[in-house]
Amino acid sequence: MTDLALSTELTRRRPSTVDALVRKVADGAKVALPPDYSGCAMTAVRGLIAKGVADLHIVGVPSGGLQVDWLIGAGCVSVVEMAAMTLGEFGVPPRFAAAQKARSIIVRDGTCPAIHAGLQAAEKGIPFLPLRGILGSDLLKHRDDWQVVQNPMSDTDDPIVIVPAIAPDVALFHAAKVDRNGNVWIGVRRELMLMAHAAKTTLVTAEEQVDTDFLADPALAAGTIPSLYITDFALAPRGAAPVGLTGAYPADRAALADYVSAAQTQAGFDRWFATAPAHAPA
Amino acid sequence: MTDLALSTELTRRRPSTVDALVRKVADGAKVALPPDYSGCAMTAVRGLIAKGVADLHIVGVPSGGLQVDWLIGAGCVSVVEMAAMTLGEFGVPPRFAAAQKARSIIVRDGTCPAIHAGLQAAEKGIPFLPLRGILGSDLLKHRDDWQVVQNPMSDTDDPIVIVPAIAPDVALFHAAKVDRNGNVWIGVRRELMLMAHAAKTTLVTAEEQVDTDFLADPALAAGTIPSLYITDFALAPRGAAPVGLTGAYPADRAALADYVSAAQTQAGFDRWFATAPAHAPA
Amino acid sequence: MSDQPSRAEVMIAAIVPMLAGLGHVAVGAASPIPAAAALLARTVSGGALRVSLLGSAENNPFTDGGRELFDCAAQGRIDAFFLSGGQIDGSANVNLVGIGDYPNLKARFPGSFGSAYLYHLIPRVILFREEHSPRTLVDRVDFVSAAGTSPDGVYRCGGPHALVTGRAVFRFDQARALFELASVHDGETRETITEATGFAFEAAASVPVTPPLAPDARALLRGPVADAVGEIYPAFAALLVGGTPSGRSAPAR
């Protein structure tokens, strides 16, 4: 009885499949995604595209990269909310640039700290967060969800911007490892923890599951998202290719260059994507 | 030249003495201190008392324990702002209880999330943070720095509390280890990082300095406060005794019991404190 | 092992069924009885119930510092929590600050901790106080640390669910803002409870006795649950194992 009772068996969690994860993303969902350097679930994004998910509202935390361009190119996106869209040295993502020009998606330009602040507001369950700066930027003219209010703590004129909470339906990212209880180690990539705290559903792909408890290791615990916030996870070795995963494998710069060259046109994107699995080694 | 140029020598930092730390705390300073379970710089607090620091405004993050009772008993405190004062199973700290009764200190009762939120506001450089709950509590009647405002994001009646930023002059705490560059490892005790971000001056005592770079180790980096936020640090082995340091040494319950018994009167406190070094093994 | 359950064990027996079917219960500091009840409920649930014990190394999942419990509650991820009070009144207001006309207090309690916040945000807050007397259960608290109810229009996702004492169990009726006597512990009656209670409450003509733990649950409590609770509350765990009549090992805060 002692064994059954409080043993660690009670807390063990087994991985789902990438397909099962993908099915948890509904059409029209607001999906928070990390930038290319912070753990992108590229394999799962391929799954989303294969499933034909539609009308996504993407939140780049705080910017979007290859995975967002893929989703735009595949016609899965209605809205992109972000501080920037970039492929680093490869410039502005081509399908994003084309979609912005064609006005086929709604682009909600923001600024990095406002996206972090919006997620922090959701994390704290508060409707808004104030933020310094921004005043005088044309961003304000185009964001009807942002307000300028008088600082209620000041007796003198002190206008300040307030931004609403950003509560994603889904946060989706890729991590190096998950432990036997479903805790996810993200190290210093705390924006992933913020996303998980702010989102209703958090879906994670990981390189591997290890048979330990990260929370029992004081060093690892400090960089771990507890399973409490993880709705589901799946294993996807090299699941961040071709953008890479810090500490595991670098960006595949040849694949990125090839993509940018091909995706200048929709037809080129479609062709590239049809053959894309070849670009992401299993 | 290459050696001199970008070598890690440039970033090395040597420890100060506890005395040097203590001299950085001015009379009247607003000092943020952790609760008894989160790394208390007891040796440094003894130093503050020996120096005769006066008129401190203590912020318990979010509650105060033995170190705050010591400072009150030694007459160093004007104001205590906290969600609670507690010695755990030993109850309400005796010098605090006496001072509250005698009205010899100002007690600013709050609630844990409001203290965290106030520090987060200082961390973000914003004047206030909204917070749910609290409405209907008598705390609001006695906190003229808190306000109830209409949520500007809502079209219907939606009162919400806003609390001002708490920007301590000093954050003071004890940690297990400092690296050669002055980075401080705190593991999951992120409230210490929040204090360091929010405070103008952060003073740390540590069990030891180790000749590595925590930021170069992905596991340790996740639980590290960068030296950027550390004004000064000193080595103080067993510097958290008698309240203890998680993972290093437990609370000295006999010493705590002895203290609580002695400190029921001011004379008893004075006697206890005069002989106190004996309670904290070097 | 004594056959006579301690008061703590009866309180645990009363709390466990209140956690049935929930996903996540958190337990604050200085809460040995709730900690034991939550761990027992987790075992009974086969692990479906997640338990987060503040102050525990083994059963505390939080990695974002002191604020995380509160943020987590505001995110709607905590289904149940426990609060005690130096005074609790008939409207389920809780006083954790002191006796007297604040700030002129005759007696000081530790302070409000997170009560003013969590009471509004966690759906099922279970009040617990082992001492059941007119001194602790009062008509009106001297200081409202956390309000039992809120007017319409105030954002509130949570509040009092029940009050478990060393002598009885009350359910709280949020719509009518009053307690109803749900059960009395073995040896008590509606009359003894009325006499011991400083606030008015509702009671049916016939009030059941608080059901004791089933034998297997009791064995779990005195075995593995006591072991686990012992990490934070060693003295309390020893009393659970001993099954002595008095379970007051720690202040009921």
Added chain:
Amino acid sequence: MSDQPSRAEVMIAAIVPMLAGLGHVAVGAASPIPAAAALLARTVSGGALRVSLLGSAENNPFTDGGRELFDCAAQGRIDAFFLSGGQIDGSANVNLVGIGDYPNLKARFPGSFGSAYLYHLIPRVILFREEHSPRTLVDRVDFVSAAGTSPDGVYRCGGPHALVTGRAVFRFDQARALFELASVHDGETRETITEATGFAFEAAASVPVTPPLAPDARALLRGPVADAVGEIYPAFAALLVGGTPSGRSAPAR
């Protein structure tokens, strides 16, 4: 090693003295020239200058996620930062969004990143743009990502300090909200700069030539600084070492 400094090297030479005496400079993404200048300035300072490079594993101290740079700036802990822009105008407004009438853009730039925020909070923001032409340095930006100046009463602790291009250096006069030509790079004149600049600026009758790096600083740049920059910008580092005339290895964003 060529004796002819590259444009990038001249820009670095112009930036380094602007960082003298500071405590902490941060460098954002896609900023190879500022990164090299900051690391060189750190070496010159004997380590007194702290340098935080976003995107670097070795020189990035941040451990609190993507928000930390912004929080750190708001705390007043960052003395200098660098911004570029697809367009920069004579009032030091920066456009990182695109050309055209937003959202009907003829050309899309990546986006504003943190510019709208950091420009207000970091005392010494150094604008950099290698391409110096009427196309990049315009009278009025099409979209203000970040405003160069703010009206009285707006909380602002920071703003533009200077603009460094591939052809010249301007200082920004915040009180008068205009640029003054501070120096021209070797081979340029006040007249060539006027012709290449789409906004009006002030200039003295005689404008000095941007001082090149001293030989020892140049050796540091082409040695250990290039090594360190190579962690993030390998192609740019190779150009620094080679000392080729064109230093355009990465988009100046």
